[in-house]
Amino acid sequence: MANIQQVAKQAGVSVATVSRVLNGQSTVTAKTRIKVEDAIKKLNYEPSLLGRNLRNSESRILLILIPKIANPFYLDIINGIETAALSQNYNILLCETDSNPERENIYFDLVRKKMADGIISMDPAVNIDTLTELAERHAIIQCSEYSEDSGIPYVTIDNEEAAYRAVKHLIKIGHENIALINTDEKYLYARQRKAGYRKALEEQNIPINEDNIYYTQQLGFEYGQHAMKKILGSKNRPTAVFAVSDLLAIGALKEINSYGLSVPDDIAVVGFDKIDFSNMTNPTLTTIAQPMHRMGTIAAEMLIDKIKGADVESIILDHELVIRESTSG
Amino acid sequence: MANIQQVAKQAGVSVATVSRVLNGQSTVTAKTRIKVEDAIKKLNYEPSLLGRNLRNSESRILLILIPKIANPFYLDIINGIETAALSQNYNILLCETDSNPERENIYFDLVRKKMADGIISMDPAVNIDTLTELAERHAIIQCSEYSEDSGIPYVTIDNEEAAYRAVKHLIKIGHENIALINTDEKYLYARQRKAGYRKALEEQNIPINEDNIYYTQQLGFEYGQHAMKKILGSKNRPTAVFAVSDLLAIGALKEINSYGLSVPDDIAVVGFDKIDFSNMTNPTLTTIAQPMHRMGTIAAEMLIDKIKGADVESIILDHELVIRESTSG
DNA sequence: TATAAAATTGTAAACGATTACAACGAAATA
């Protein structure tokens, strides 16, 4: 396959001139430009990004760290990132860590070894120490899940406020005995959403019953089912459930249905994330919508700015409570 | 950041020796190896993949072309590809084409420009002419969706046989008036699955009613809802529905529920793909399971073999009918 | 027309690795 030397020879110019044509520099005469373009066409030449990237000391690849591709929560964010990245001539490498440190390290190595120019981390289980250390020499942005201490810029929503609104909505439509399906509190969002839950209850002087708070190990459907099973078997059965993810909520929905109870008449349910499927369940799910696509584009833009050497500030985006059938007869 | 020259200097050896240590070559004395390793540690050296890749004329990146990340069908396949790729030191670039030729071309350019070593195409809407042309000079594998004419090796399942079994199952449990929700017949799998549908009916001498075949533009949930709405309004309402994707089937499920009918008592439903969500609906969905993870690993292995210059043969994998609640009271 | 200034093009050195080949020293053999 042809290289730039051969094109130069064919066109009767120097490699520098070919390179200038390639990069659209204006200092080239129309006549020579045409000569070069003809040669390129004739030889079917495609400039090698391997050469260019080495010379420019960049890969134009962005790493996206997520725990599970299968989690639909990330889809729109990824889409947003991709759109922003492509528009600035970057490509994205989607990295599923499976919350496995070994895999994580494979991907970290990619940026250490210059095969990626930066990282957008969305993995709550990321090794934050390694990430922080990496951030000293490389461009990194946290998206959705973050650690304040790390000093790494982030884009996210106000989880506490969002949870607060969700629970307040349940109270407003008459519920007092409200269960919370939460995940492990090692995750910041879990702590924040629980804080919102407490705040809403306390504000209305509803006593908080710790037995009403259920913890799951992961965010998946089965975990929601399992938690709901326990809730249904509890002594003083709650009339409403707030789950910190849609998948948990959908699992809960299914369990309630199987149990022979009806949503929202017997038990109201609220989820979190507004994944596509939250609209496909029966009944449709009331949930918190995050501006995911926007979060993605902003994260990508922040990262690219950072790669260029700019200082970037963390951003907190708005959210929205979407009321659907699971909380309104 | 340190490069190989500096490491060589620090260790008091030549760059060749450092390179040999880096690549684990056995011709290096234990003593010098230690010297080099010490220097590497001291300088915090990480070999640049940009340099290595240029020299080796490879990128160690595989492109995966899919129409929509949001389609859960691809998840397990992607996972399989990733596992196989990582184990051979390749990374994957997930490319959502959105069935948009422009985007497609961005990604094709990546392999033309050597930033990717090969492509696994899963996009039914891919421009097969361009793909075929590209396959002359680059390694390409088709996965799941394919074109026989292109001459590009593929890995897939027997769609006709799978559809045949699905419909045969419906007939066996007593249905004769069976609707088909299909997509545009420009897609090979749509034609194949329809053929399977016909075959099952013809085999039992059930006349085929073309009015019972519904076409959707895409595979999404809403399209299933919409098709089902038409089916429910038809004169001689079918007692069973076979949809060529789970998302279509789930849309149909929801529509039937909303209409006040019950699945499977009034209408039985069968989907295709066994996506995660097919188990979360109420009732759970009878569907065709494809060995997706395996399909992914095989596709990746085929591609890597092809990159290495080997000849690879197309493969057809087994499938399985998974009977769940939507076809069994 | 001669000269200065501006625009265009070319030369050659990077970027950071790998590797054929040459050179060297130590061990083996005579």
Next chain:
DNA sequence: TATTTCGTTGTAATCGTTTACAATTTTATA
């Protein structure tokens, strides 16, 4: 001890670009 052989290490070319800087040509000015 002299010679051969083998195992280690070094030298320098190479992969394919981009870009300072130098050299050349063109245009503007006197």
